[in-house]
Every structure is written in structure tokens, then in C-alpha cells.
Amino acid sequence: MAEEELFDVTLVINGVTHTVAVPARRLLSDCLRHDLRLTGTHVGCEHGVCGACTILADGVAVRSCLMLAVSADGAAITTVEGLASPDGALSPVQQAFADCHGLQCGFCTPGFLTTITAALAGNPDPTHDEAREIIGGNLCRCTGYQNIVKAVLRAAELQRTAAPGDGVAPGNGG
Amino acid sequence: MKPSTFGYSRPESVAEAVRVLASIGPDGKVLAGGQSLVPLLNMRLAAPTHLVDINRLTELAYISVSDSEVAVGALARHADVLRDPLAAAAQPLLGQALRLVAHPVIRNRGTTVGSIVHADPAGEMTAVLALLGGSVRLMSTSGERFVAAKDFFLGPLESDTRSDELATEVTFPVLSASAGCAFAEVSRRLGDYAICGVAALVELGADRRISRARAAYLSVGPTPLVLDLGPACAGVSADAGRPDFAEAGRLVMGQLRPAGDIHATASYRRHLAGVLTERALHEALAQAGERAGG
Numbered sequence: 001m002a003e004e005e006l007f008d009v010t011l012v013i014n015g016v017t018h019t020v021a022v023p024a025r026r027l028l029s030d031c032l033r034h035d036l037r038l039t040g041t042h043v044g045c046e047h048g049v050c051g052a053c054t055i056l057a058d059g060v061a062v063r064s065c066l067m068l069a070v071s072a073d074g075a076a077i078t079t080v081e082g083l084a085s086p087d088g089a090l091s092p093v094q095q096a097f098a099d100c101h102g103l104q105c106g107f108c109t110p111g112f113l114t115t116i117t118a119a120l121a122g123n124p125d126p127t128h129d130e131a132r133e134i135i136g137g138n139l140c141r142c143t144g145y146q147n148i149v150k151a152v153l154r155a156a157e158l159q160r161t162a163a164p165g166d167g168v169a170p171g172n173g174g
Numbered sequence: 175m176k177p178s179t180f181g182y183s184r185p186e187s188v189a190e191a192v193r194v195l196a197s198i199g200p201d202g203k204v205l206a207g208g209q210s211l212v213p214l215l216n217m218r219l220a221a222p223t224h225l226v227d228i229n230r231l232t233e234l235a236y237i238s239v240s241d242s243e244v245a246v247g248a249l250a251r252h253a254d255v256l257r258d259p260l261a262a263a264a265q266p267l268l269g270q271a272l273r274l275v276a277h278p279v280i281r282n283r284g285t286t287v288g289s290i291v292h293a294d295p296a297g298e299m300t301a302v303l304a305l306l307g308g309s310v311r312l313m314s315t316s317g318e319r320f321v322a323a324k325d326f327f328l329g330p331l332e333s334d335t336r337s338d339e340l341a342t343e344v345t346f347p348v349l350s351a352s353a354g355c356a357f358a359e360v361s362r363r364l365g366d367y368a369i370c371g372v373a374a375l376v377e378l379g380a381d382r383r384i385s386r387a388r389a390a391y392l393s394v395g396p397t398p399l400v401l402d403l404g405p406a407c408a409g410v411s412a413d414a415g416r417p418d419f420a421e422a423g424r425l426v427m428g429q430l431r432p433a434g435d436i437h438a439t440a441s442y443r444r445h446l447a448g449v450l451t452e453r454a455l456h457e458a459l460a461q462a463g464e465r466a467g468g
């Protein structure tokens with residue numbers, strides 16, 4: 001079988017520039033996990049249903065299993081690894097998950113954290129219903145959603161009380 | 175759960191894109207948002223030999239509103255259309271339907287034109303286009319053509335788009351001042367595919383009574399189905415409190431022949447179509463009454 005053509009792809013991930021050569025069919029999720037060894041992004045269903053692989057591309061939450069890595073060439077990517085401050089301090093959304101017991105096994109958590117981080121950047125004060133809609137595209141099989149809804153509202157509260165420039169905006173991690 | 179091998183091009187202009195499409199033959203495919211195509215690739219339900227990635231064609235990332243229509247370019251994401259205030263004012267049905275298209279994260283990437291070309295009979299935007307009667311603009315190296323909504327949907331996942339053509343724009347007529355619209359659907363969870371859905375449009379005469387009414391149905395046949403509800407609704411007043419649309423519901427249930435599947439039996443789908451028709455007509459009539467003033 002002929003070797004597959006490779007494409008050079010440059011991604012700025014959590015502030016660090018990576019260049020990698022991948023075939024066109026490489027999913028962005030697999031590029032992150034396998035080529036770049038950033039395994040914080042989890043892969044659940046690989047057809048856009050579960051939300052575990054959600055990342056931010058140029059500040060916008062997207063499913064990394066539904067994007068080709070080659071198509072993301074040039075994008076600024078934030079993964080779950082980029083949410084905490086460089087000194088390890090948790091972001092408001094991460095802190096809220098800890099405060100509210102928003103996770104058990106943690107498999108789905110990276111997707112929830114990125115999804116909620118992006119949503120709160122656009123809507124810093126969601127209602128209870130809006131909090132439920134924010135996480136409507138993410139599946140969790142163990143925690144149950146009640147504590148995750150609480151975590152969305154708690155994260156919004158933490159974010160509002162945090163000093164400006166504390167590193168809560170998407171895309172500035174790392 | 176990984177795509178099979180394909181060739182890949184990422185043109186920088188529409189002219190270049192249609193040249194590539196012309197050169198790669200019938201098994202090529204356009205990649206826009208990829209929110210329907212990439213799952214098909216991952217599950218190997220589709221295996222195109224070549225993808226033409228149009229995500230660099232920022233010239234197509236537009237939404238423009240005139241007195242007569244809302245034009246949506248092929249790179250406008252669902253989320254862009256949903257939050258466009260001019261589009262929402264000109265044609266409220268767009269927003270009413272888009273908030274039911276998958277989840278916010280999918281809407282961030284998926285494109286409205288792409289979902290229409292994909293022609294999923296469970297798609298909300300296919301029903302919107304079918305109901306409003308807009309058109310699709312298709313470009314190729316031999317020029318451009320416009321296909322009317324009623325001619326565009328040929329079958330499940332099949333639209334009248336030739337393999338050498340790029341759908342660059344979809345236009346939706348604006349809502350007239352004395353009309354109202356609504357979108358109603360039932361799905362297992364918000365964001366799931368609808369078990370049944372309906373987009374309804376009513377127009378009022380000068381006497382504030384319904385002069386025309388029609389509705390488009392999703393998930394009940396191979397293509398979006400449009401029914402004329404005029405015979406069951408004509409003459410109903412916008413000022414009648416809560417009018418009885420049971421006759422319209424019965425008319426719809428008599429005309430639809432949905433299939434049963436793992437999600438719903440045929441008779442349940444038909445029942446939903448009747449109930450949702452009544453709900454959507456109430457909402458559309460209330461909106462028409464408000465818009466018409468008086």
C-alpha cells in the first residue's frame with residue numbers, strides 16, 4: 001500500500017507552538033493525544049455525541065473528534081491542560097467542580113470543563129436553565145448532572161468574584 | 175472509528191475550490207463544518223476519495239439581509255446565524271429552528287448551508303428552507319445555477335448538488351409583516367434528532383384572519399414534506415383567544431405516512447405531527463397577530 005501523504009500542521013496549544021506532520025484523515029483529537037501526547041483531551045464516542053473531546057479552537061468550543069487536524073492548521077487551541085494557571089492554581093470552573101463534587105471517574109470531565117469555560121466567557125451569569133443547556137451536549141455516566149449544574153453556577157460565581165486578569169478567559173492557558 | 179484514507183485540498187478561493195471539485199471526479203466531497211460528514215467518515219459510512227476543505231473561504235462567512243431575503247454564505251456557522259440580530263428580525267423562523275439544531279458546541283462549527291446540502295430528513299434547516307421556499311446557489315467551473323427549495327431535496331441525504339458543484343449560499347425569504355411562524359419538535363433530549371418536528375407559517379389578511387397557512391415536517395419521510403393547511407385554518411381570527419386547530423391536526427395526521435423505527439412507532443409519529451401542528455399554529459398565529467399590529 002502506498003504511503004499516505006503527510007501534511008505539516010502548526011497548532012498553538014495552550015500557548016505553545018507545535019508542528020506535526022499528519023495524514024489528512026488524522027482527527028484533531030487523535031493528533032492531540034497520539035502525536036502530541038496531550039492526553040487530557042478524552043475520546044469517548046468519536047461521532048460528536050458525548051462531548052468528552054471538546055476543546056477550544058480560537059476561543060470557540062468545538063468537538064476535536066469532528067475536526068481534522070489538518071483543518072485546524074494555524075489555530076490557537078486550548079485543551080484541559082491549559083485551563084489551570086501556570087502555577088497550578090485551578091481555574092474557576094475546575095475549582096467549582098472540586099467544590100461541588102462535579103466528577104467521580106473523571107472521564108467526561110475535560111469536555112465539561114472546556115465547554116463550561118467557553119460558555120461562561122459568553123454568558124458570565126447563566127440561569128439554572130441556561131446552565132443545563134450549556135452542558136446539554138456532554139454525557140456523564142456516573143456523577144449525574146445535578147452536581148455539574150451546581151458547578152456551572154458556582155464557577156460563574158467564582159469567576160465574577162475573581163480579580164480581572166486571573167486567567168479565566170479561554171485561550172490564555174499555559 | 176477512524177476515517178479511511180482520502181486526498182485533501184484546502185483552497186483559498188471559491189474559484190480554486192470549484193476547479194479542484196471539477197478535477198477530482200464524482201467521489202470527492204466538500205468539507206465545511208464537518209458535524210455531519212466527519213461522523214460518517216469516522217464510522218466509515220462514507221468514504222470519499224478526496225475532501226475539499228472550504229474552511230479557508232472566509233469570503234463565504236457572511237449573513238446578509240435585504241428587504242426580501244436573508245442570504246447565508248457557505249461558511250456561516252449555525253451559531254453565527256443564530257446570533258445575527260438582523261437575520262432574526264427579518265426571518266424569525268431561522269432562530270426558532272436553529273436553537274433546536276444539535277447542541278451549542280456543534281452549532282459553533284456546523285454550517286447552515288452544509289446541513290441543508292446534507293439533506294437529512296431529520297434536519298431542522300432543511301424543513302425551514304422547504305417551508306419558506308428559498309433557493310440554493312451552486313457554483314462550478316461552468317458557472318452558477320440556483321435551485322428552488324422545492325426541487326432541491328431528492329431523497330434522504332441526497333440533494334440536487336452535482337459532484338463538481340459547491341453550494342455557496344442559501345437564501346431564505348423574509349417574513350412578511352402580516353405573517354407569523356413557529357417551530358416545534360419532540361426529541362428524547364434537547365439537541366437530539368427530532369422524533370417529529372414541524373415548522374409552521376401563517377399569513378393574515380387585512381381582516382386579521384388567516385388567509386394562508388402551511389407547515390413543513392421533519393423526520394416523517396425521505397425529504398422535508400410541506401403541507402398546505404389553508405383548508406383547515408382559513409378564516410381563523412388572530413383575535414379569537416385560543417382557536418381550535420384540531421381540524422388542521424386531523425388533516426395532517428391523515429396525510430402523513432411516517433415510518434416506524436427504534437425511536438418511535440409510525441402511529442406515535444403521526445400523533446406527534448398532529449399535536450405539534452396545533453402547537454405550532456397557535457404560536458405562529460400569536461406572532462402574526464403581534465406583527466400585524468392592531
